[in-house]
Amino acid sequence: MDKISELPKDILQRILYFLSQKEAIQTSVLSKSWRYTWCTRLNVDLDFSDVALKKNKQKFIFVVNDTLQRYRDQRLCVEEFHLRISLGGMFNDLDHESVSLLEKWIPLLTVMGMKKFRLSVRSGHRSVKLPPVIFGAVSLQDLHLESFYFDRKAIERMVLFKHLKSLRLDKVCIEDEIFDKIIANFPLIETLTIEECIWLRTIKVDDLHNLKYLFFKMSYITRGEEEVCRIEIHPSPLSLETIDITNCNLWFHKGADFCNLKELSLCDATLSLDHLSLCKFPSLEYLKIFATSGEWESDILLNFELSHVTSSWFLKLKVLLDSLTDCEFSLNLNEYSMNGGGGGGGGHIIQEIINGCDKPVVVESLSLCCNLSSLSYLLNGAFCICRPRNIDHYLYSKWDRVRIEFLWKILMQRETGKEDQFSFRDLEEARMEIRGINQEEWHPISLSELPNDQERGYHFIRFALKWRQTL
Template sequence: MEKVKAEVNSNNSTDRISELPEDILQRILYFVSQDDAVRTSVLSKSWRNIWCTRPNLDFSDNTFKGNNQQFLSVVDTTLQRYCDQRLRVEEFHLRIFLREMDHEFVSLLEKWIRAPTVTGMKKLRFSNGSGHFLGSVDLPSVVFEVESLQDLHVESFVLGRETIERIVVFKHLRSLCLEQVRIKDDVFETIISNCPSIETLVVNQCKRLKKIKVNHLHNLKKFSFSKRRVDCSIEIHPPSLVTVNISDNIWLHDGGGYFRNLNSLRLWRVKSSLEHLSS
């Protein structure tokens, strides 16, 4: 009798999680992968459709069994369902294999990002998983039209003048990561000049960059830069900096600034003129 009672209590304890409010269950799923979120649908009736309503979406064709057209159809259907149910999307991660620009893909991307359901989107990660070291496909300009973004990560695309032709001022952007992209100095300058509140800037293995100035980023706390084989110069002296990580054939100028808040500095293969460095 006691054993039966213990089992009942155990089952009741397990069900307590399922009885939590929907927004709490969504928050739990926020911290797991898309695949794991789908698996929770078999836990109980309460969990059955929660994975379909969580505010962060993560799509990758690396794990998708099908071609590009089928993959895009899945993404499009999912976002359309979010629109139909008036569900919000706060984070959108998309990794897709592109050898060349696909006009159908551009049209779909513009549709997705401009949809009412993503109004207020905070985090966008967009990666061309072509397997090449540097992307050769132009990043659609619509990516730089999402004014609400707080975190933007772009990987393996070309960022040219057309990419930023309709760029908005990112008043809320706190983190910008450019990884393995092709970008020239003037385009880079235009982008960061429209990110006045940025706190974290990561630029890794980007081609065509020759000179970087980030002196006007007064809220910048973390700066990370790496670039192989080709020389590049950096001018940096925001006093707000806390962490600096720079490597590979870089000439670093401090511009006469003082790093009063710096608590982590890593320089590797860097030529420096940090005469005024202080902690």
């Protein structure tokens, strides 16, 4: 006895919901009761990028018309409708015809209760103009558009969408004015995803009071010689929980309080440290800046020119670190140019940093990539504002060994009492440890025991630091 077929119809439909269209059709051979079940599922996914269908335009049109007619005849709902088309071959002349077809299909889908709509028309030679009828489907809750060109005609029927919660624009051509008009008509939007879209110059996130998730990605290949898009994030979307941005100019409103933000990921983004350091992130759980890695840990990578690293620079960095005290993170300082001199500032600079700081921030690990001549200055400045548990390094070449020996020498001078070593006064112990690239455990090691050139391989080195309990 087929017990699955005896399940209530709504449960069978729920099972089919998680299958692809092809898999759902294949269930028709399971039993008589399953024969037509796939015909009434709530989500329809038609992919005409398939090679066999691309060569038969009439079959494509017939399948869509027949599917919609079947749902209409049975007065069934179509909550989700996905349609993918690849132009080429028999579809080269479909650009204009597709518009008239969508003008017919979308109103039917709206009447059938469509809530989620994904439309992708891929063309190797040019983007297809977006049919205006799409922005008349006011019942939509989720809209995903891919590979379209948005012109003024596309928004001529634009109405207020009172139910839309999610918008994704993927590989579309859209200008600022048209984008602003579209966003203004989505007052309840919660998720906004913009990926590989050209022509956009400025995105202002200020009036979207329900926005929770903001995703933006633009690759260098897509951008080409285009001007980098600027994203302005104002404090009004207090609902924001996730910001994930790749390759743009980013502007935060100075002093903004992102009280609900849990995840902040900024990759290849140009931003003002002054503005970011004055923002508040009391609920932040994950931080990723400048293409740093780590699935469960937050890494801060700051690229700098030594001439810009003054007492003021360290104090601004301290403000940023203070805003992240509720999460575990690592700090990576990377000097742009490692050729030539440097040296940094003297003891008076370090004293200015100490005078401007309260208690230092605990940091899981500190990594310094800089000239040997500026290493002591940067380490002193970093120790004024933070207390790293470890200083991370690696050992692969003879040059790495020189840097490790130099760093160890600096750490061992902590008891000299020199004016420019004030930041070391709370450091009780420094211990050097090593592990291989395929090992998990760290082992104590001395300078004399470090692998020599003949034993060269890739090793991780760290200096485990123990600080006095003054925090």
